[in-house]
Each structure stands twice: as structure tokens, then as C-alpha cells.
Amino acid sequence: MSAPPAALSPTERGTECDALIDDWLGTDLDAWTRKVVARHFHPETGSPYWLRRAAGLGFDARDITRYDQLTAFGPFPVDILRSQDPADLVPLDVPRPLTGRVWDTGGTTGAPCRLFYTPAMLLHRGAWRRWSFVTEGFTQGRTWLQATPTGPHLIGNGMWEVSDLYAGQVYGVDMDPRWVKRLIRAGRLADATEYTTHLLEQVTDVLIHGRIDYLNTTPALFLALVRRHPELVAPLRGVRLSGTQLSPDMYRDFMAAMDDGICGRSYGNTFGNAAGLPVEQNAELMPYVPNYPQVTMNVVRKEDWSTTVEYGTVGQVRLTVLHEDLFLPNILERDQALRYDTGSAWPSDGVANVTPLQTTSSAPEGLY
Amino acid sequence: MALGFLFGGGVGTEVHGLEMYRAHPVMRELYEQVSEWTGLTVGQILEEELPEPQEERQSAGTIRETALALGIHDVLAEQGLSPAVLGGVSLGAMTASCLAGSIGRRELFEMLAHARHTPELPADEPEQGLALAFAPAEGDLGAAYRGEGRAGVHLSGDFGPTADGAMRILMLSGEREALDALTADLPPGTVAPLPDRPIAVHSPLRGHFRAFMAPYIDAMPFKAPELPLVSCLERKTLTTAEDVRDLFDRNPTDPISLVDVCDEMKDQGVRLGLIMGGSIPDGILRFPFPVVHVGRPEHIQQVLTSVYEFGLDLSPVRAR
Structure with a gap:
């Protein structure tokens, strides 16, 4: 697992993470935007990718002063991340040669996109994950089983996040999401189910000894576990879910399946993540807030990616990544969500009820 | 953990389903059959401008919507995806009845075609x-x-x-x-x-249409549904041939409730609903279970993914 270089105790890490998050939540998004854009477009120390694109933008990126002006960049062409050297997205200000991990997206639609994460980016992700653990009620020093993709998938770095940031002991079961997607693409649902069984055998082999407090996995795998081995789910102190669809029914069933467990949620991918807020309306509304300010999410009209929909309305998720070491404006996700009004509780919009993007008409006149 | 198929109502002005028609031979075969049964050309069923006279337009529009919904069903069936529970509003309830085995496809389309002969209202009737x-x-x-x-x-x-x-x-x-x-x-x-x-559907103002269709519906050979089939006129699962006939009879004048349809489907175990065709827009409504809209070839992949992720039991019973 990758980890920032400094060897701090979990307590020191916690203090460090808390301080970082306080700073981030107090950050002015426009000022942060100026800082990140200036860094990536610095003529000598910017990122090679953006310096190459600068001349063709039709505007001087360094003139951008506000977050909402980032639409000038247009939708980010994520396809280039399938072949681009990931190092070219990282500012030259970060000493070369880069040392660290390249992470993949899931590869749902073909070859995966690849991104280099600097230690600061990994710490950012970990700090927010730790924030979720705390706010959702997970306690430090527990034993976890992480049954998620690992290897090139960033979610697998959660094992480090639990152990080094939250004093946890972590068991692991590896999952290959690309194999599942390949089976599904081929219509081989029975084979996909067989793969689920293969994973469940490994999961139950760990759970059966009764040493696991918390399980970190996908809603799909947890659903299968709840159905087939409810006796192993009941004593869990909690589950943390991300990676596949989660319906209100599933959430309620999961809560009911645990004697006294908690259910944490997150939404996102290798580009950026959002932390689950408590469910509302008996889980009919499941909101998330992005890992601000480096990650922001807007909900935009499907037919006009530059226009944000009204609160409470469904649209396509548009993700903007504003790391000091990675700038990816206007990624149009293959997801849709409700635009969630965080009010004064969060410095940016949230998203709720995330589902795969539907490319059908959304005009109310079509109701009849 | 059941898969539900949900069919919308109404006759829209937008053309849906061209990509599905072109991509799937099974759908083209169905359209040929529907053409024989209804006297409409495949082009009229698929995409051409609907005729102007009101009842003729309505009849052709219902044939178009029903052909699309059944065609999508057939495409999904080729993927091994069949409904465990069926529901729909208005025209969609009739399509669902057909797939539940309560009425044959030919009989359904011939009924929809017969509706074109409904006498137009006198010109001095209010618009x-x-x-x-x-x-x-x-x-x-x-x-x-x-x-x-x-x-x-x-x-x-x-x-x-x-x-x-x-x-x-x-x-x-x-x-x-x-x-x-x-x-x-x-x-x-x-x-x-x-x-x-321009038609005041599901209201007493459609009384003349109901009266015109009543003898035809009375003579149709309905059978008891072979799959759970929910009503759109009240919160109910239809279990007999007479239940289905009653639905067809009252549909023109009685109010419909998508809420009743979905709640009853939920009670029947539906945990994922497939919305067939373009008949219910996406993102507007809240459903008591996750839904996937199926109207284009690329949606098939989403359906398969959702069936897997929601752990659906695929029904061993094949719809009609």
C-alpha cells in the first residue's frame, strides 16, 4: 500500500487530518481555483499536459479568477487519460522523477484511465475517509475486512487509510471488477454470480472466526452476503459501502441485518470522492458531499453540461478536480444525481441518490 | 427480489425506438407481424407522421407505443431477462396484460387498430x-x-x-x-x-370512446394472468380474466395511479423496475424501487449491470 512518507502515530495522523480538513473547509473556492490554475499553468513549473494545451485554449487560463469560470475549459477529455503519461498531469514543481503509485479507473468502458497520485493527494483522500469514519460512528482500533478491488484500484488504498490513519487491523479480500464487468457485458450473469460466490467464500472464511468489527465492500457484495449468510452479518459493528448502486431498500435491509451496526457510504472513483451524509426521509434521500475544495461536484443538465440544475432536480454529475498536483476540470461522469442543497453546512453543493446516467428523455410532458 | 417491467401510458409526439429497431432482428420481426395485424405499414408504426383525424391518430399512436414496448421486451428476453411482475398505466397496463398472458398479442393490436373507427365527437363539443x-x-x-x-x-x-x-x-x-x-x-x-x-383521457369526457369499445372488449378472449399483473385503476393485483377485462373496459374513463401500480409491484417483491420505451421520462419521479429506462441499445448493458448489482432473481416464467 502507498503511504505518505512521514511515519506518524495514528493519533498524530488524526490531529494532522483534522487540521487539514479544518483548513480545507475554510478555503475560499475562488481563491483555491486561482491557486491551482496558476500552479498548473506556470510557464516553468506547471504541468506538461496543461502547458501543451494552453496555446489552444483561446484564453489565458491564468486570467481565471473564479471557480464558475472553469467551464471555459469545456468538458475534460477523459479518454486522453487512457494513453497519456500520468506524470504529464503533475506540475513540474513536483520533483522529477516522480516516485509513487499510478492508479486506474475501473475500466468500465474499455481501457482504464490512469492517474498519478502524489503523497499529498493520497493524504487528502485518506483524511476525508478518516473524517467519514469519525462522523459515521466507526471507532479507532477495530478490526476490518476490506473486500474491494485492490491492485491498481484506489479503493484498495483504503487498507492503508484504516490501518495508518485509524489504528485499524485490516484483513483483505481482492475483487476484480473488470472481470465482473466483462461477464456482464457478455450477458453471462450466471458466471458473474458464480464469481460473487467465489468472493463470498473468501469473505466468510474471514468472518466466520468472529474477529471482524467492520466490513468495507460494495453494496452488491454485501447484499449477497446478507442473503446467504445473515448470521455472519448480524454481529458486525458496521459496514462501509461504495462502488456499486445502493437503493433505499438495500440500505434499510442492511441496517436491519445488523444487530447494532452502522452503515457508512461514499461515492466516487479514482478522480474524486464524496462522503456520505446521514440518510434522510427513511433513506429515500441519500446525500453525499465532495472532498472539498480539491473535489467539487455539480449536477448539470444532461443536454447542457454547463448549466446547473435546480436543487432537488436530477441531472448529470460534473466533477472538477482541483488538487495542487492534479487539475481535471469538468469531468462529465456516467452518473446522475439529485442536486443536494447543503445549506450552510458545507461550502459546496452535494449530490444525492446517485445512479448510472440514463440517456432518455426527462421532459415532464412525456409523463403521458 | 423480483424484476418488474413497468409500462407508461399516453401517446407522445416524439419518435422512440429507432435504434432498437435497427439493432435487433427480433424487433423487426415483431413490427412485421404488427403491420400484418393492424394494416399499418412498418414505417407508420415506427416513425412516420401520425394521421391527422384525432381517433385515427390516437389508434396509430397506441400501436406505435405498444409495438415498441413489446419489442423491447423481446430484446430483453433474448438476454434471458423476463419480468417476474408486470405493471403499467393506461395503455401500458394493457401491454402488461398481454405479457402476463391475459390477452394475445394479435388480439391486443387488433383492438388498438379497431379504436380508429371511434366516431369523432361533434364539432360543437368543447375542445x-x-x-x-x-x-x-x-x-x-x-x-x-x-x-x-x-x-x-x-x-x-x-x-x-x-x-x-x-x-x-x-x-x-x-x-x-x-x-x-x-x-x-x-x-x-x-x-x-x-x-x-387534445383528448381528455381517463375522465368522463371519454365516455363515448368507452361505449364504442365496450362490445369489442366484451368479445375479447381474456384469460387469467400467468404472472403478477397490477392494476392502474386501483391498488390491486389482477388475478382473473374478468379482472383484466374490467381494466380494459374502465381504462378510458377512470383515473390512473402510477403510485398504486408501483406500490403494488413493490408489495409483489419488485426491487428493480425496467421502464420500457420512452413512455415515462427519467429523473422526474420518485419510484419505490430503482428503475432503469430501456429504450436504446446501450441501455441493455445498464439493465444487466443493475440486475447483477441488485441481486435480482431472474424469473423462470417467460412472459408472452
């Missing part, structure tokens, strides 16, 4: 129309749209809560002037007339 009303999520429906008791305005449909749960969408049918007057009396945005819908 009819449809509107959507946006009401508070909670409370009495009759009072919600503030049209109760107004001459010429009828509550004809309940589509249930909006996606965020904040509002509820109702359908009003009636005389166009009365709907326009109601629209003008209420705050902007409360009532939205649908200018392309």
Missing part, C-alpha cells in the same frame, strides 16, 4: 385537453390541485412524488377552456397544460 398539476407532496389529492368541483376539470392521474419528494405530479383532463382558466387562476407553474394532447 378537450390535458395538463399536469404540481401539488404539495402530502395532503388530499382532490384539494391539492384546487380544481375539485370545477366544471370541466377532472383529476385523471396521479404520478406520485417528484424525485426529491418535495412535490406530487397529478394529471388533469378536461375541457381546454376550463383547464386554461384553472391555469390562469393558480400561481405560475402550478398547472402546466400539455398542448399536444
Whole structure:
């Protein structure tokens, strides 16, 4: 697992993470935007990718002063991340040669996109994950089983996040999401189910000894576990879910399946993540807030990616990544969500009820 | 953990399904059959401008929507995806009845084609129309749209809560002037007339259509559903041939409820609903189970993914 270089105790890490998050939540998004854009477009120390694109933008990126002006960049062409050297997205200000991990997206639609994460980016992700653990009620020093993709998938770095940031002991079961997607693409649902069984055998082999407090996995795998081995789910102190669809029914069933467990949620991918807020309306509304300010999410009209929909309305998720070491404006996700009004509780919009993007008409006149 | 197929109602002006038709031979075969049964050409069924006379237009439109819905069903069946529970509103309820085995495909399409012979209303009858009303999520429906008791305005449909749960969408049918007057009396945005819908469906104003179709429906060979089939006219699962015949008979004049359909499907175990064709828009409504809209070839992949992720038990019973 990758980890920032400094060897701090979990307590020191916690203090460090808390301080970082306080700073981030107090950050002015426009000022942060100026800082990140200036860094990536610095003529000598910017990122090679953006310096190459600068001349063709039709505007001087360094003139951008506000977050909402980032639409000038247009939708980010994520396809280039399938072949681009990931190092070219990282500012030259970060000493070369880069040392660290390249992470993949899931590869749902073909070859995966690849991104280099600097230690600061990994710490950012970990700090927010730790924030979720705390706010959702997970306690430090527990034993976890992480049954998620690992290897090139960033979610697998959660094992480090639990152990080094939250004093946890972590068991692991590896999952290959690309194999599942390949089976599904081929219509081989029975084979996909067989793969689920293969994973469940490994999961139950760990759970059966009764040493696991918390399980970190996908809603799909947890659903299968709840159905087939409810006796192993009941004593869990909690589950943390991300990676596949989660319906209100599933959430309620999961809560009911645990004697006294908690259910944490997150939404996102290798580009950026959002932390689950408590469910509302008996889980009919499941909101998330992005890992601000480096990650922001807007909900935009499907037919006009530059226009944000009204609160409470469904649209396509548009993700903007504003790391000091990675700038990816206007990624149009293959997801849709409700635009969630965080009010004064969060410095940016949230998203709720995330589902795969539907490319059908959304005009109310079509109701009849 | 059941897979439900949900069919919308109405006859839209947008053409749907061209990509599915071109991509799937099984759908093209169905359209050829429907052409033989109805006398319409495949082009008329698929995409050509609908005829002008009102009842003829309505008849052809219902044939188009039904062919698309059944065609998509057939495409999914090729992937091993069959419904465990069926439901629909209005025309969609009839399509669902067909797939439940209550009426044959040929009989259904011939009935829809017969409807073109419905006598047009006299020219001096008031012009009819449809509107959507946006009401508070909670409370009495009759009072919600503030049209109760107004001459010429009828509550004809309940589509249930909006996606965020904040509002509820109702359908009003009636005389166009009365709907326009109601629209003008209420705050902007409360009532939205649908200018392309000139028939006051699911209201007493369709009494003449119901009367015309009644003998035909009475002679149709209905059978008991072989799969759970839910009604759109009340909260109920239809279990007998007479239940289905009654649905067909009352459908023109009785109000529909998508809420009842979905709640009953949920009670029948539905944990994922497939919305067939373009008949119910995406993202507007809240459903009591996750839904995937199926109207284009690329949606098949989403369906398969969702079936896997929601752990659906695929029904061993094949729909018709």
C-alpha cells in the first residue's frame, strides 16, 4: 500500500487530518481555483499536459479568477487519460522523477484511465475517509475486512487509510471488477454470480472466526452476503459501502441485518470522492458531499453540461478536480444525481441518490 | 427480489425506438407481424407522421407505443431477462396484460387498430385537453390541485412524488377552456397544460370512446394472468380474466395511479423496475424501487449491470 512518507502515530495522523480538513473547509473556492490554475499553468513549473494545451485554449487560463469560470475549459477529455503519461498531469514543481503509485479507473468502458497520485493527494483522500469514519460512528482500533478491488484500484488504498490513519487491523479480500464487468457485458450473469460466490467464500472464511468489527465492500457484495449468510452479518459493528448502486431498500435491509451496526457510504472513483451524509426521509434521500475544495461536484443538465440544475432536480454529475498536483476540470461522469442543497453546512453543493446516467428523455410532458 | 417491467401510458409526439429497431432482428420481426395485424405499414408504426383525424391518430399512436414496448421486451428476453411482475398505466397496463398472458398479442393490436373507427365527437363539443398539476407532496389529492368541483376539470392521474419528494405530479383532463382558466387562476407553474394532447383521457369526457369499445372488449378472449399483473385503476393485483377485462373496459374513463401500480409491484417483491420505451421520462419521479429506462441499445448493458448489482432473481416464467 502507498503511504505518505512521514511515519506518524495514528493519533498524530488524526490531529494532522483534522487540521487539514479544518483548513480545507475554510478555503475560499475562488481563491483555491486561482491557486491551482496558476500552479498548473506556470510557464516553468506547471504541468506538461496543461502547458501543451494552453496555446489552444483561446484564453489565458491564468486570467481565471473564479471557480464558475472553469467551464471555459469545456468538458475534460477523459479518454486522453487512457494513453497519456500520468506524470504529464503533475506540475513540474513536483520533483522529477516522480516516485509513487499510478492508479486506474475501473475500466468500465474499455481501457482504464490512469492517474498519478502524489503523497499529498493520497493524504487528502485518506483524511476525508478518516473524517467519514469519525462522523459515521466507526471507532479507532477495530478490526476490518476490506473486500474491494485492490491492485491498481484506489479503493484498495483504503487498507492503508484504516490501518495508518485509524489504528485499524485490516484483513483483505481482492475483487476484480473488470472481470465482473466483462461477464456482464457478455450477458453471462450466471458466471458473474458464480464469481460473487467465489468472493463470498473468501469473505466468510474471514468472518466466520468472529474477529471482524467492520466490513468495507460494495453494496452488491454485501447484499449477497446478507442473503446467504445473515448470521455472519448480524454481529458486525458496521459496514462501509461504495462502488456499486445502493437503493433505499438495500440500505434499510442492511441496517436491519445488523444487530447494532452502522452503515457508512461514499461515492466516487479514482478522480474524486464524496462522503456520505446521514440518510434522510427513511433513506429515500441519500446525500453525499465532495472532498472539498480539491473535489467539487455539480449536477448539470444532461443536454447542457454547463448549466446547473435546480436543487432537488436530477441531472448529470460534473466533477472538477482541483488538487495542487492534479487539475481535471469538468469531468462529465456516467452518473446522475439529485442536486443536494447543503445549506450552510458545507461550502459546496452535494449530490444525492446517485445512479448510472440514463440517456432518455426527462421532459415532464412525456409523463403521458 | 423480483424484476418488474413497468409500462407508461399516453401517446407522445416524439419518435422512440429507432435504434432498437435497427439493432435487433427480433424487433423487426415483431413490427412485421404488427403491420400484418393492424394494416399499418412498418414505417407508420415506427416513425412516420401520425394521421391527422384525432381517433385515427390516437389508434396509430397506441400501436406505435405498444409495438415498441413489446419489442423491447423481446430484446430483453433474448438476454434471458423476463419480468417476474408486470405493471403499467393506461395503455401500458394493457401491454402488461398481454405479457402476463391475459390477452394475445394479435388480439391486443387488433383492438388498438379497431379504436380508429371511434366516431369523432361533434364539432360543437368543447375542445378537450390535458395538463399536469404540481401539488404539495402530502395532503388530499382532490384539494391539492384546487380544481375539485370545477366544471370541466377532472383529476385523471396521479404520478406520485417528484424525485426529491418535495412535490406530487397529478394529471388533469378536461375541457381546454376550463383547464386554461384553472391555469390562469393558480400561481405560475402550478398547472402546466400539455398542448399536444387534445383528448381528455381517463375522465368522463371519454365516455363515448368507452361505449364504442365496450362490445369489442366484451368479445375479447381474456384469460387469467400467468404472472403478477397490477392494476392502474386501483391498488390491486389482477388475478382473473374478468379482472383484466374490467381494466380494459374502465381504462378510458377512470383515473390512473402510477403510485398504486408501483406500490403494488413493490408489495409483489419488485426491487428493480425496467421502464420500457420512452413512455415515462427519467429523473422526474420518485419510484419505490430503482428503475432503469430501456429504450436504446446501450441501455441493455445498464439493465444487466443493475440486475447483477441488485441481486435480482431472474424469473423462470417467460412472459408472452
